[in-house]
Amino acid sequence: xxxxxxxxxxxxxxxxxxxxxxxxxxxxxxxxxxxxxxxxxxxxxxxxxxxxxxxxxxxxxxxxxxxxxxxxxxxxxxxxxxxxxxxxxxxxxxxxxxxxxxxxxxxxxxxxxxxxxxxxxxxxxxxxxxxxxxxxxxxxxxxxxxxxxxxxxxxxxxxxxxxxxxxxxxxxxxxxxxxxxxxxxxxxxxxxxxxxxxxxxxxxxxxxxxxxxxxxxxxxxxxxxxxxxxxxxxxxxxxxxxxxxxxxxxxxxxxxxxxxxxxxxxxxxxxxxxxxxxxxxxxxxxxxxxxxxxxxxxxxxxxxxxxxxxxxxxxx
Numbered sequence: 109x110x111x112x113x114x115x116x117x118x119x120x121x122x123x124x125x126x127x128x129x130x131x132x133x134x135x136x137x138x139x140x141x142x143x144x145x146x147x148x149x150x151x152x153x154x155x156x157x158x159x160x161x162x163x164x165x166x167x168x169x170x171x172x173x174x175x176x177x178x179x180x181x182x183x184x185x186x187x188x189x190x191x192x193x194x195x196x197x198x199x200x201x202x203x204x205x206x207x208x209x210x211x212x213x214x215x216x217x218x219x220x221x222x223x224x225x226x227x228x229x230x231x232x233x234x235x236x237x238x239x240x241x242x243x244x245x246x247x248x249x250x251x252x253x254x255x256x257x258x259x260x261x262x263x264x265x266x267x268x269x270x271x272x273x274x275x276x277x278x279x280x281x282x283x284x285x286x287x288x289x290x291x292x293x294x295x296x297x298x299x300x301x302x303x304x305x306x307x308x309x310x311x312x313x314x315x316x317x318x319x320x321x322x323x324x325x326x327x328x329x330x331x332x333x334x335x336x337x338x339x340x341x342x343x344x345x346x347x348x349x350x351x352x353x354x355x356x357x358x359x360x361x362x363x364x365x366x367x368x369x370x371x372x373x374x375x376x377x378x379x380x381x382x383x384x385x386x387x388x389x390x391x392x393x394x395x396x397x398x399x400x401x402x403x404x405x406x407x408x409x410x411x412x413x414x415x416x417x418x419x420x421x422x423x424x
Contacts, residue, residue: 129148129157131150131152131153131155131157132155132157133150133153133155134150134152134153134155136150136151136152136153138150138151138152139151139157145159146159146160147159147160187261187264188261188264188265188268189243189246189247189260189261189264190240190243191230191231191236191239191240191243192230192236196230197226198226199219199222199223199226201223203215203216203219238281239268239271241281242267242281242282242284242285243264243267243285245281245282245285245286245310246260246263246264246267246285246288246289247260248308249285249286249289249305249308249309250263250289252308253289253293253300253304253305253308255289255293255296255298255300256296256298258296259289259292259293259296259298260292262292262295262296263285263288263289263291263292264288266288266291266292266323266327266329267284267285267288269327270284270288270323270326270327273326273327275322275323275326275327279319280311280315282309282310282311283311283315283316283319284319284323286305286306286309286311286316286319287316287319287320287322287323288323289305290302290305290316290320291320291323291324291329291331293305294331294332294334295329295331297338299334299338299339299342301334301339301375301376301404302316302317302320303376303404304404333375334375335375336361336365336370336375336376336378336379336382337358337361337362337379338375338379339375339376339379339380339403340354340357340358340361340379340382340383341354343379343380343383343399343402343403344357344383346402347383347387347394347398347399347402349383349386349387349392349394350390350392352390352392353383353386353387353390353392354386356385356386356389356390357379357382357383357385357386358382360382360385360386360417360420360421361378361379361382363417363420363421364378364382364416364417364420364421367420369416369417369420373413374405374409376403376404376405377403377405377409377410377413378413379403380399380400380402380403380405380409380410380413381409381410381412381413381414381416381417382413382417383399383403384396384399384410384414385414385417385418385421387399396410396411
């Protein structure tokens with residue numbers, strides 16, 4: 109009898125795996141695999157259907173995420189934050205070989221030339237160079253703002269969409285990159301005001317706002333208004349206020365927003381005024397200047413919003 113080929117064996121094994129397996133003893137379909145024993149077991153009656161199964165997983169074991177990452181032999185995942193999505197190779201800046209020994213002067217100069225050419229050939233045209241610059245700007249500003257990695261990925265995707273839709277023509281690369289980062293912060297629910305984004309950017313705030321409105325409209329980014337309650341934990345932490353003050357500030361925002369006082373108001377100024385009012389009510393007084401410096405708003409804004417919120421709470 110002719111021995112079947114490996115391809116046929118693989119097809120038969122796949123077909124067997126795709127078939128629904130039922131327990132011949134109790135008829136249950138709750139069949140589980142015991143990886144430690146290499147057995148196929150019925151979860152209801154405990155009957156062993158198959159044993160000595162081939163373990164197709166890795167030969168190493170990992171008990172947490174860091175061990176799994178260090179032992180895995182695959183490369184880094186694809187990322188949108190790099191213009192080539194991280195699929196190209198890089199030459200390490202350390203002038204050492206695989207054994208950790210220092211290279212000779214001749215080898216060091218050779219690696220320097222190779223490293224230089226590697227950086228040159230990673231971008232094939234001016235479009236890729238501009239994309240590389242824009243994504244590096246997004247990464248720089250995101251690091252300065254302290255936002256998580258997910259926001260950088262979303263900002264890179266928004267910038268790529270704007271590039272594909274030809275929305276960058278006639279606008280600065282830095283302006284579109286900053287607007288994409290601000291839109292990503294709002295989309296991911298990370299409280300960063302336009303003033304904070306403008307501080308780490310190299311373009312004026314007016315241009316950022318104008319470009320942001322344009323790309324959000326053209327790309328159809330349905331972004332909800334910023335909730336002032338998102339700023340409360342960060343502002344309260346910077347002012348070293350207690351959880352009681354944070355809870356009271358959140359209550360003040362909810363009550364005043366229900367009465368329509370939030371419409372047309374700056375969310376940072378509204379949150380700052382609520383924190384100032386809560387600090388007075390909880391006997392943890394902070395001056396208007398201290399709160400204004402943290403929230404990056406004026407004292408006049410805090411006074412105006414504070415009076416409206418106190419009236420809404422019924423204290424006056």
